[in-house]
Amino acid sequence: MRSFVLLLLGCVAPDGGAGDDTASDDTSGVLDLTLDFPAAPDGGIEIRTPDFEIPPNTEALRCYFGTYTGPTVGVTFMQPLDAEQYSHHNQLKAVYDDEYADGELIDCQTSGQMSDYVPLFESVGIEPGPDTAGGNWLDLPDGVAMKLQEGQRWVLDMHYINTSNETLRVNNGVNLDYIEVDEVDAWASSIQFDSGPLDIPAGGAYTREFDCPFDRDANVLSVLGHMHSRGTAYAIDYTDAGGATERIYEVPEWDGGWHPYYPVLQSYAPGAFPVLEGETFTTACSWFNEEDRALGFPDEMCTTVVVLYPLEEPLLCGDGVYRELGGPR
Numbered sequence: 001m002r003s004f005v006l007l008l009l010g011c012v013a014p015d016g017g018a019g020d021d022t023a024s025d026d027t028s029g030v031l032d033l034t035l036d037f038p039a040a041p042d043g044g045i046e047i048r049t050p051d052f053e054i055p056p057n058t059e060a061l062r063c064y065f066g067t068y069t070g071p072t073v074g075v076t077f078m079q080p081l082d083a084e085q086y087s088h089h090n091q092l093k094a095v096y097d098d099e100y101a102d103g104e105l106i107d108c109q110t111s112g113q114m115s116d117y118v119p120l121f122e123s124v125g126i127e128p129g130p131d132t133a134g135g136n137w138l139d140l141p142d143g144v145a146m147k148l149q150e151g152q153r154w155v156l157d158m159h160y161i162n163t164s165n166e167t168l169r170v171n172n173g174v175n176l177d178y179i180e181v182d183e184v185d186a187w188a189s190s191i192q193f194d195s196g197p198l199d200i201p202a203g204g205a206y207t208r209e210f211d212c213p214f215d216r217d218a219n220v221l222s223v224l225g226h227m228h229s230r231g232t233a234y235a236i237d238y239t240d241a242g243g244a245t246e247r248i249y250e251v252p253e254w255d256g257g258w259h260p261y262y263p264v265l266q267s268y269a270p271g272a273f274p275v276l277e278g279e280t281f282t283t284a285c286s287w288f289n290e291e292d293r294a295l296g297f298p299d300e301m302c303t304t305v306v307v308l309y310p311l312e313e314p315l316l317c318g319d320g321v322y323r324e325l326g327g328p329r
Contacts, residue, residue, distance in 0.1 A: 029056075031166040033083040040175035041077055045070070045148075047092065047156060047174045052105060054086070054160045054168040061298060063108035064156040064172070065100040074145025074184040077136045077177035078121045083170045088159040088228075092174050093117040094314055095153035108157070109298065117155055118314040121146050121176075122190040124222050124307050125267045140221075141270045143185030144309055148178065159298070188221060188309035193281055195302035196319035200287050200295040205232070208302055209284040212317040213277075218308040220273040223249050223266040225283070226303045229256030230295065233286040236304055241276050249304075254286075270309075281306065 030053070040046045049064045080090040095117055100106060125139025138146070158172050193212035200206050225234040236249035249266050285302035289295050316323045 029166055030169050031164060032169045033086070034169055034171045035081070035083070037081045037171075037173045038079075038175070040079075041177040044077065044175060044177035047154075047176075049156060049158075049172045050105060051169055051171045054162045054170065056162055056165050056167055058162050059088075059298065060160050060162065061107070061109045062105060062158045062160070063100075064103075064105045064158070065095065066102045066154055066156075068148055068150065068152045068154060070148075070150065072150045072181055073148050073178035074181060074187070075121055075148050075176050075178045076138060076140055076145050077175070078123075078138050079135060079175040080137065081173035081175065082158065083160075083168065086160050086162055086164075086168060086170070087172075088161050089157070090159075090172050090174070091119045091157045092121060093155050093157050094120050095155050098153070100155075117157065118192050118316050119190060119305075120148065120152070120154060120314065122222070122305055122307050123224070123265055124188070139267075140188060141309075143183070144188050144270070145179055145184045146189055147187050147312055148176070149313075186309045187312045188307055189311040189314050191306045191308060191311070191315040191317060193283055193304040193306065194316065194318045195283070195285065198296045198300055198302065200230070200289050200300055202289055202292050202294055205286065205288050207284060207286040209282060210302075210319050211280050211282050212304075212320055213280045214275045215277060215315070215317075215322060216311070217274070217276050218311060219271055220268055220275055221270070221307045221309060222268065223307075224305050225249060225251065225285075226301055226305065227254060227285055227287070228298075228300045230287045230289055230300055231256060231285065232288050233284075235284045237282040237284075238275075239280045239282065241279055245282075275308075 034051050052062055054060045082090040121138065123137045156172060156174065160168065160170065162168050195208050195210050198208065223236060225236060227234060231254040234251040234254055235247060237245050238248045239245045281304060283302060283304045287300060
């Protein structure tokens with residue numbers, strides 16, 4: 001049976017102590033939400049974190065690192081696993097450096113490097129939510145898969161919003177399944193069109209708009225937008241090679257309570273939305289900042305995620321400029 005279980009213990013926990021995959025006997029003031037996760041599809045890949053804690057009434061980012069050591073494969077199944085009621089996202093991202101060792105679990109709330117990591121796999125063809133959280137988040141066309149390359153370093157990027165008065169004890173994971181490389185007809189991957197660093201002024205409404213061009217001819221499979229709780233509206237316009245502009249995505253009243261799932265995932269049938277090199281998506285994010293301080297990341301984001309094929313590895317366009325991520329070739 002072709003099975004990989006990527007659970008790395010003895011790691012460094014956010015408090016500097018040793019990672020521990022068992023719950024403490026002392027549960028005073030601790031809400032234990034650790035779960036026994038379902039197995040991956042037969043022969044699939046399982047990633048599991050040790051248990052970790054989120055303080056009460058806080059927003060927290062935790063990052064858990066590892067390396068995929070199996071043969072290159074085409075991923076066709078993805079199931080994020082987390083404490084859904086408090087999880088904002090649970091993403092497996094590509095890492096292109098070795099600053100953190102395999103099995104390290106860190107508090108990455110202020111890590112500037114997180115902007116260099118892009119999701120290895122994005123939701124495709126479904127709208128994530130309570131009805132789909134227990135199954136496959138990748139509804140890919142037959143023969144289309146997302147590449148997981150031998151030697152790929154990864155990080156499980158985990159964002160929790162603890163609105164309770166108790167410390168949360170949680171664990172996270174991801175289940176994957178795949179097809180062999182010789183079964184893949186076309187590779188799919190994602191481009192993140194990101195605003196770049198944000199500086200949302202205090203005390204009022206603010207809109208940030210930016211363009212990102214496509215760097216190749218391809219077919220769009222899905223489009224989604226992402227902001228946080230102060231967001232008020234989100235829109236994406238598509239400008240084709242002839243200069244015509246069309247609004248393809250709009251959330252006129254962004255609900256800051258939408259989590260852990262993206263509120264809208266716009267999907268397209270294979271070949272229904274071709275784009276050409278140089279054509280552009282323009283993203284417009286609006287917020288209302290009621291605080292007396294400016295907001296940046298992780299308080300807020302403005303990121304459009306587009307899944308394309310053919311595309312062999314994830315890309316990042318920050319404020320109109322593509323960044324070299326240095327991934328495995």
